[in-house]
Amino acid sequence: MSRAGWAFALGFCRRDLGEAQARAVSLAVAAAVALTVAATVVALAVPDVATEVRLRRMAAQPWTRCVWVQPLSSLDPKFTPERLVALEASARARLPAADPGLAVVGFHAVSLDVFDLNRDATGLSPYGRTVAAGDPLLPALPGLVRGGGGWNPAAPAGLLLCPRYLTRLGGDPDAPPAAVRLRAPASKRPIAWPVAGVLKEPLPLGHVFLIGAADYEALRAADGGDPSTDAESEPLPAGWPATWDDFPAPLRKAVREDGVEASVRPTLAGRALHLADRDRSPRTAADWEAKFRAVAAARPTGPALKWSPQGVTRLPPPPPLGPPEWATVYVTRPADLRHAAEAARDADLYANDANRLLVEEVEAAARSARRVVAALVAAFCVAGSVSLTLALYLRGRQKAAQYGMLKALGATDATLRTLAVTEAAALWLAGASLGLAGAAALGASTLAALGVGWDVLGAALAGDWPPLVAGFLALSLVACVVGNAVATRWVRRRPAAESLGLTS
Secondary structure, three states: HHHHHHHHHHHHHHHHHHHHHHHHHHHHHHHHHHHHHHHHHHHHHHHHHHHHHHHHHHHOOOOOEEEEEOOOOOOOOOOOHHHHHHHHHHHHHHHHOOOOOEEEEOOOEEEOOOOOOOOEEOOOEEEEEEEEEOOHHHHHHHHHHOOOOOOOOOOOOOOOEOHHHHHOOOOOOOOOOOOOEEOOOOOOEEEEEEEEEEEEEOOHHHOEEEEEHHHHHHHHHOOOOOEEEEEEEEOOOOOOOOOOOHHHHHHHHHHHHOEEEEEEEEEEEEEEEEEEEOOOOOOOOHHHHHHHHHHHHHHOOOOOOOOOOOOOOEOOOOOOOOOOEEEEEEEEHHHHHHHHHHHHHHEEEEOOOOOHHHHHHHHHHHHHHHHHHHHHHHHHHHHHHHHHHHHHHHHHHHHHHHHHHHHHHOOOOHHHHHHHHHHHHHHHHHHHHHHHHHHHHHHHHHHHOOOOHHHHHHHOOOHHHHHHHHHHHHHHHHHHHHHHHHHHHHHHHHOOOHHHHHOO
C-alpha cells in the first residue's frame, strides 16, 4: 500500500473512531482490551512477586537462611576451628556465585535447670544454644527481640527466652523478669541469672533460649567456691562433746532442718566434727563456714572451733566446654541452602536442612501458582476474545454504510481490509496503554500497602515475566486485528448498493 493510502487510512480511522454513532462501541472495545491486559499483566506477576517476597523474608532472618550440621556419630570429632574453616571452604566451592555473607560458626546445645517463677521447683530442663562471637545471628538479634533490652552484640550477657517457654515458667512475655533462678551447672546450687529479653518467635531445633558463649562459661563457673558435699572441722578442742548427740538439742534440730547430717568422727589428730549434705548436693565454702560458725556459737565460752577444707569430698571442677558439637552454615540467598547442605554431606556430616525444604516448598508453590494463573489467563483471554469479536462485529454492522460508500467510490477489498486492520490496531493500542497504566497503578498501590519495595518487584520480574507479557501483548494484538478482520469480512464482501440500502 502506498504512502498516500496509509495516510488516508490513518485519517479515516481518526475520524471514524471518534464518530458519535460508533463511539460507544469503540470505547467498549478499548475497555475490553484494557481490562484483559491489566488483569493478565498483574496475574502473571503475582506468583513471582509472592515468591520473591517470601524468599526475601527468609533471607532477613539468620535462622531461616542457614543449615545446621553436626557429626554423624558422637564418636566423630567435633567442630574444631580447623574443621569449621574446611567446611566453609567446601561450601564456598559449592556455591554457584560468590557469597560475601557465607559464614560457618559453631555452637553448643546446652540444658539449664530453671526454677518456676511462682514456686520453688524446677520443671523440665529444655535445651537452648550458645551464640559465639562473630555469629551472624548477633547483629540481627535487636530486630528479633520483643521485650527487654536485648543483648549488646559486642558482649552478649543474660538469657534470651522464647515467649512460650517464659509463659510456662509463669512469666509474662510482654513484661519479662529481670532474672530467673536456676541451678548452677557445676554446683547445682540455686543462683539468679539475668534475663536480657524475650524473642518474638520460637527458635529452630526446639531450642527455647539463647545464651552467649562467654556468658555460658561464666555460668558454668558460677557459685563454684570450691563446692563440696561435706566438710570437716579441725580436731575438736578439749571440753567439746564427744558425740553429736551431746551437742545442744536446738542446734541439732537447726542443722537437721537445714538438710545437713552431722557426726563426730575419729581422726589421726583427734575427734573432728563432720558435716554432710543429706542429698549429697554440693555446697560452697561460704555455706559450710556458716554452718561451723553456727555450731561454734552454741558454745560461747571455751576454745574456738576451727574447720579445714582438708579431708572433705569435693566435686571436680567442670571440664572445659571444648569444641562445639553443632555448626551453622549461613548463606545470603536462601536458594543456596541446597548447596550448603550438599557441602556438609560431602564432609560426612548430618545436615538439618529444614530451611532448604522450605525453599523447595516455596518454589513448588510458585510453579503450581504459575500453572493456575496460566489456566485462568487463558480462560479469561478466550472469554475476552469472544466478547471483543462480538463488539467488533456490532461495530462492523454500524459501519456498513460507510464501507458501502467507500466501495462505491472505488475502494478495493485490500483497502477496506487495511482500514479494518488499522482501526483494530488503534483500538488495541488505546486499550493496551490504558491496561498497562492500570496494572502499574494497581501494582504500585498493592506494593505500598504490603510494604514491599520496588527492588523486590524488579528482582521478581527479571525472569520470565517480561517475555510472557510481551508474548501476551503480541497475541492480543493479533487477536484484535484478526477479530476485526473477521467481523468486517461480510461487510467488505457485500455489494455497495446492498450496504447503502439501495436494493429493493
